[in-house]
Amino acid sequence: SQKIEQNSEALNIQEGKTATLTCNYTNYSPAYLQWYRQDPGRGPVFLLLIRENEKEKRKERLKVTFDTTLKQSLFHITASQPADSATYLCALKNTGNQFYFGTGTSLTVIP
Amino acid sequence: DVKVTQSSRYLVKRTGEKVFLECVQDMDHENMFWYRQDPGLGLRLIYFSYDVKMKEKGDIPEGYSVSREKKERFSLILESASTNQTSMYLCAGGLEGYGYTFGSGTRLTVV
Numbered sequence: 001s002q003k004i005e006q007n008s009e010a011l012n013i014q015e016g017k018t019a020t021l022t023c024n025y026t027n028y029s030p031a032y033l034q035w036y037r038q039d040p041g042r043g044p045v046f047l048l049l050i051r052e053n054e055k056e057k058r059k060e061r062l063k064v065t066f067d068t069t070l071k072q073s074l075f076h077i078t079a080s081q082p083a084d085s086a087t088y089l090c091a092l093k094n095t096g097n098q099f100y101f102g103t104g105t106s107l108t109v110i111p
Numbered sequence: 112d113v114k115v116t117q118s119s120r121y122l123v124k125r126t127g128e129k130v131f132l133e134c135v136q137d138m139d140h141e142n143m144f145w146y147r148q149d150p151g152l153g154l155r156l157i158y159f160s161y162d163v164k165m166k167e168k169g170d171i172p173e174g175y176s177v178s179r180e181k182k183e184r185f186s187l188i189l190e191s192a193s194t195n196q197t198s199m200y201l202c203a204g205g206l207e208g209y210g211y212t213f214g215s216g217t218r219l220t221v222v
Contacts, residue, residue, distance in 0.1 A: 031208075034210060104153060
């Protein structure tokens with residue numbers, strides 16, 4: 001069956017450290033993968049997109065990697081701040097037009 | 112930036128009522144999606160559309176229908192609301208290969 005799995009537990013890290021979130025997928029062949037941030041009671045907000053032929057993408061303190069052999073994407077937040085506390089979702093587009101999300105990882109940055 | 116507007120933030124309806132959830136985007140984007148989000152289950156795709164009058168079923172279309180008569184508007188219809196359709200409903204829109212923009216969500220309670 002098809003699955004998108006993210007860190008199963010909430011992640012707590014100290015301010016200033018690097019947070020690393022994992023997204024693993026099974027039985028998908030994604031053309032690209034996206035990461036979103038979601039705050040409580042709000043809709044997800046797009047952060048980064050990485051295509052299947054790209055290994056790494058950066059945007060300010062964010063970095064995403066994509067390994068199609070391992071079927072995994074890693075999402076890094078460097079120099080983390082309490083304002084980075086949120087749920088982070090990975091999403092991928094399979095062949096066709098459907099777009100699927102993982103269940104998300106809740107990140108708390110402790111001051 | 113694309114703006115996606117959902118008509119209601121909170122909605123309370125009675126079992127058996129026909130419910131309309133409206134979503135409007137302010138750009139000429141082809142792709143629009145309806146998801147529901149429930150604790151522990153993440154975002155699940157109900158329906159999506161990649162053009163006017165085009166629609167495709169997602170993973171959980173039962174009990175729902177959609178309408179896309181104009182490019183900017185994608186409506187989700189609950190034909191006969193049931194208590195198990197109590198959820199957060201999220202609409203998204205955007206261009207293929209780019210990040211999607213979500214609305215703020217409609218929290219629907221069916222009593």
